[in-house]
Amino acid sequence: MRDANPKTTYLKDYRPPDYLIDAVDLHFSLDEEETHVQAWLTLRKNPDAPKGPAPLELAGEELLLESVRLDGRVLTPAEYQLSAEALVVSSVPADRAFIVETETRINPKANTALEGLYLSNGMLCTQCEAEGFRKITYFLDRPDVMARYTTTLSADKTRFPVLLANGNKVGEGVLDGNRHWVKWSDPYKKPSYLFALVAGRLECLADTFTTASGRTIDLRIYVEPHDLDKCDHAMQSLKNAMAWDEAVYGRQYDLDLYMIVAVGHFNMGAMENKGLNIFNTKYVLARPDTATDTDYQQIEGVIGHEYFHNWTGNRITCRDWFQLSLKEGLTVFRDQAFTADRTSRAVKRITDVNMLRTRQFPEDAGPLAHPVRPDSYIEINNFYTATVYEKGAEVVRMIHTLLGPAGFRKGIDLYFDRHDGQAVTTDDFVKAMEDANQVDLTQFRRWYSQAGTPELQVEAAYDPAARSLTLTVQQTCSPTPGQAEKKPYHMPLTLGLIASDGSALPVRLQGEADAASQKVLQLTEGKQQFRLVDLPEKPVVSILRDFSAPVKLNLQRSLEELAFLLSHDSDSFNRWEAGQQLASRIILRRVERIQSGAAPEPVDERLIGGFRAVVEQGGKDLSYRALLLTLPSESYLGELMAVIDVDAIHQARQQVRKTLAEMLREAWESLYQRYHHSEPGRFDAAAIGRRALKNVALGYLIELAQPVIDALCERQFREARMMTDQLAALSVMVNSRHPAKAEALSSFYRQWQAQPLVIDKWFALQATSRMPDTRAVVERLLDHPAFDLRNPNRVRALVGAFSQANALHFHAADGAGYRFLGDRIIVLDRINPQLAARLLSPLSHWHCYDENRRRLMKQQLERIIGTETISKDVYEVATKSLA
Numbered sequence: 001m002r003d004a005n006p007k008t009t010y011l012k013d014y015r016p017p018d019y020l021i022d023a024v025d026l027h028f029s030l031d032e033e034e035t036h037v038q039a040w041l042t043l044r045k046n047p048d049a050p051k052g053p054a055p056l057e058l059a060g061e062e063l064l065l066e067s068v069r070l071d072g073r074v075l076t077p078a079e080y081q082l083s084a085e086a087l088v089v090s091s092v093p094a095d096r097a098f099i100v101e102t103e104t105r106i107n108p109k110a111n112t113a114l115e116g117l118y119l120s121n122g123m124l125c126t127q128c129e130a131e132g133f134r135k136i137t138y139f140l141d142r143p144d145v146m147a148r149y150t151t152t153l154s155a156d157k158t159r160f161p162v163l164l165a166n167g168n169k170v171g172e173g174v175l176d177g178n179r180h181w182v183k184w185s186d187p188y189k190k191p192s193y194l195f196a197l198v199a200g201r202l203e204c205l206a207d208t209f210t211t212a213s214g215r216t217i218d219l220r221i222y223v224e225p226h227d228l229d230k231c232d233h234a235m236q237s238l239k240n241a242m243a244w245d246e247a248v249y250g251r252q253y254d255l256d257l258y259m260i261v262a263v264g265h266f267n268m269g270a271m272e273n274k275g276l277n278i279f280n281t282k283y284v285l286a287r288p289d290t291a292t293d294t295d296y297q298q299i300e301g302v303i304g305h306e307y308f309h310n311w312t313g314n315r316i317t318c319r320d321w322f323q324l325s326l327k328e329g330l331t332v333f334r335d336q337a338f339t340a341d342r343t344s345r346a347v348k349r350i351t352d353v354n355m356l357r358t359r360q361f362p363e364d365a366g367p368l369a370h371p372v373r374p375d376s377y378i379e380i381n382n383f384y385t386a387t388v389y390e391k392g393a394e395v396v397r398m399i400h401t402l403l404g405p406a407g408f409r410k411g412i413d414l415y416f417d418r419h420d421g422q423a424v425t426t427d428d429f430v431k432a433m434e435d436a437n438q439v440d441l442t443q444f445r446r447w448y449s450q451a452g453t454p455e456l457q458v459e460a461a462y463d464p465a466a467r468s469l470t471l472t473v474q475q476t477c478s479p480t481p482g483q484a485e486k487k488p489y490h491m492p493l494t495l496g497l498i499a500s501d502g503s504a505l506p507v508r509l510q511g512e513a514d515a516a517s518q519k520v521l522q523l524t525e526g527k528q529q530f531r532l533v534d535l536p537e538k539p540v541v542s543i544l545r546d547f548s549a550p551v552k553l554n555l556q557r558s559l560e561e562l563a564f565l566l567s568h569d570s571d572s573f574n575r576w577e578a579g580q581q582l583a584s585r586i587i588l589r590r591v592e593r594i595q596s597g598a599a600p601e602p603v604d605e606r607l608i609g610g611f612r613a614v615v616e617q618g619g620k621d622l623s624y625r626a627l628l629l630t631l632p633s634e635s636y637l638g639e640l641m642a643v644i645d646v647d648a649i650h651q652a653r654q655q656v657r658k659t660l661a662e663m664l665r666e667a668w669e670s671l672y673q674r675y676h677h678s679e680p681g682r683f684d685a686a687a688i689g690r691r692a693l694k695n696v697a698l699g700y701l702i703e704l705a706q707p708v709i710d711a712l713c714e715r716q717f718r719e720a721r722m723m724t725d726q727l728a729a730l731s732v733m734v735n736s737r738h739p740a741k742a743e744a745l746s747s748f749y750r751q752w753q754a755q756p757l758v759i760d761k762w763f764a765l766q767a768t769s770r771m772p773d774t775r776a777v778v779e780r781l782l783d784h785p786a787f788d789l790r791n792p793n794r795v796r797a798l799v800g801a802f803s804q805a806n807a808l809h810f811h812a813a814d815g816a817g818y819r820f821l822g823d824r825i826i827v828l829d830r831i832n833p834q835l836a837a838r839l840l841s842p843l844s845h846w847h848c849y850d851e852n853r854r855r856l857m858k859q860q861l862e863r864i865i866g867t868e869t870i871s872k873d874v875y876e877v878a879t880k881s882l883a
């Protein structure tokens with residue numbers, strides 16, 4: 001599978017392409033096992049490339065070449081060279097356009113990597129990003145080659161009644177032998193990674209959207225026939241996204257037709273192919289009884305994300321794959337803002353920061369750390385990371401914070417004006433922001449080139465005589481692979497000051513005229529002081545409001561002060577953050593006592609009192625209150641320790657949960673009773689909030705281990721009419737010694753066996769259980785008839801969930817969890833290298849654990865690298881993890 005020495009690609013080696021492609025005409029004769037592809041490419045020398053002759057090198061992999069023609073003349077084998085990765089035509093016209101025509105054969109059924117053209121439940125579909133188009137035909141498969149495509153599909157009418165490709169349908173007809181054809185034409189130039197086709201027995205939900213300028217767009221969601229009853233929410237989400245991009249960015253859709261196809265086998269969440277998005281079924285299908293509230297919200301977010309790519313990704317694309325964050329960071333920023341507007345701003349920000357801290361910060365602190373714009377890669381598929389996506393979005397958010405909403409909008413308007421139809425760089429994006437606002441973002445650009453999470457040390461000194469506060473802020477950033485020294489970053493620090501009665505104090509910098517209730521400070525130096533004046537009393541500092549920069553903040557605070565902020569900070573992010581810090585400090589203290597064998601202390605009254613106040617106080621954002629009442633996750637607590645002790649963290653957190661359950665028992669019971677009334681089919685923020693809060697209460701109550709609560713839980717499981725409630729109850733049962741656990745699991749399976757997405761939940765729930773027999777259960781589930789290594793959702797539900805969301809058992813001290821993962825990766829790599837490489841990431845965090853676990857984790861990495869047939873995907877992640 002792998003070359004002895006896989007090749008590294010470097011950003012510094014970027015050269016414009018020698019040739020450009022103006023037009024692509026593709027003809028597919030589709031079949032499950034033998035698809036015939038004819039391609040006519042209209043090429044010419046790139047005027048921006050060095051003069052003189054250059055060989056034409058077309059990328060192609062796993063293709064069976066039948067013929068090559070140059071301007072209609074068949075080339076002899078002496079006129080081209082063929083390798084496993086390319087077709088090279090040594091002599092082509094330098095002074096005029098020419099046509100290269102190839103005929104190739106491919107076998108979609110044998111394609112288990114799910115990249116290129118493949119088969120999913122009898123449906124043919126494609127995935128081309130980043131470099132999958134070269135598995136369909138020979139091509140200049142790089143994003144800076146943008147062309148106009150026409151695609152003609154022919155296939156058996158019975159097995160493939162629906163034939164779809166990018167753009168608009170321009171013709172169709174019947175053929176002999178029960179076959180038919182459809183021709184599609186996409187008027188917009190696009191890179192090859194946005195190509196898509198789909199063929200199958202599909203049904204569609206159809207609707208329309210009228211744009212602000214009065215154009216009517218046809219909207220279609222294609223699914224397998226039995227899923228047609230689960231498309232309404234996706235359709236509504238699409239219309240919401242279209243309206244939002246018009247309202248907030250003034251951007252309309254640009255074709256007459258927008259299609260989404262849901263497929264059951266998909267390596268990632270979804271794909272923004274021009275006019276023909278292809279989605280993982282997980283992010284389309286929803287019915288109240290099959291999908292949770294989280295699913296509903298994620299579907300709207302992902303539909304938004306792919307829709308927003310039409311402007312940020314498709315109309316303006318990436319020059320090369322090092323610029324991936326140009327489209328992904330920006331589009332994640334846009335989908336986050338969309339979800340914030342549609343749901344709860346506070347909850348969305350907290351969810352995003354949790355994700356950043358538990359997924360991106362560890363990446364930035366480990367051997368796989370890389371800048372938002374990486375410098376090199378072996379396999380680009382390995383760089384669709386939390387750093388490129390989530391940190392990339394934070395970088396865009398900081399520009400938004402520095403420029404303000406209006407300045408940001410001016411910048412992005414200029415970006416669209418300047419670069420529409422082009423393939424550009426992150427630098428071009430920042431330049432547009434600078435030019436539209438007459439600001440200098442030279443230093444800010446370091447966010448794109450330096451890896452690692454900056455740490456801030458903040459000290460506050462109040463001078464009563466001068467009525468001033470001096471904030472001293474120091475920033476540092478640890479070395480990362482290949483980057484020993486870091487230069488200081490330019491970042492926004494949003495600051496508020498709070499008086500002892502909880503009211504806001506005016507924030508005024510010395511030498512500035514205006515005071516405001518909060519202010520964005522600009523940090524640029526390694527060490528910098530800010531002097532705030534006109535302060536009648538010593539304020540409580542609320543800094544990094546709304547998490548204004550993706551950093552780790554160190555600011556000495558008493559538990560008293562944290563409790564004060566938990567009840568008084570007007571910034572909803574910082575208010576939640578204070579509660580989390582309060583809880584973290586208390587839990588981590590307990591961890592230390594467990595480690596040293598000391599007797600446990602009672603849980604600090606300030607945490608109990610703080611929680612009691614949140615339970616008893618009103619507040620209409622119930623989802624936000626549910627988050628305030630959720631202790632920091634075990635993975636976040638691990639993030640705060642120098643050496644992660646999974647057992648002690650679990651034990652300490654559980655003890656605190658149990659105490660909170662006991663101390664606030666009446667409050668949890670009354671919360672549960674107040675909000676436990678069935679509201680089938682309601683997915684507004686208020687109903688979602690009621691369910692979230694009720695289920696948090698149930699989670700605490702079950703810690704009491706009492707028969708009445710067991711019965712309550714079982715009743716919720718049996719009577720639930722919505723998946724959120726059914727799954728919450730089942731989860732609580734699976735994570736306890738509930739007497740009806742086994743029966744509930746099997747009845748759930750029987751009830752939902754025809755719904756693969758629900759069965760995924762059934763697998764994931766068992767894989768993430770904290771109960772002691774979990775690894776044995778997971779091993780047994782591998783042999784369950786419904787487990788399938790060829791289905792990525794199923795693999796993620798069992799193997800992914802166990803290794804990424806069950807630290808307690810994955811990190812078992814005997815290394816059995818690591819061996820389990822190593823075994824699965826080696827087998828899976830032969831089927832689907834991209835998925836295998838993604839599953840490897842937990843092992844890359846070996847440096848966070850004790851000596852024994854380090855050794856056992858590294859042992860598995862070494863064993864994987866030593867496996868003869870390993871793919872370059874897995875090879876890159878495994879070798880870099882050990883470096």
Ligand code: 7MF
Nearest residue numbers: 129268269270271272302305306328384
């Ligand atoms: C929301 O980015 C946020 C991120 C690439 C595939 C979808 O549109 C995408 C594709 C990966 C990882 C995350 C996401 C996507 C991909 C994603 C989806 C929804 N261009 Br890999």
Ligand code: ZN
Nearest residue numbers: 305309328331
């Ligand atoms: Zn994306």
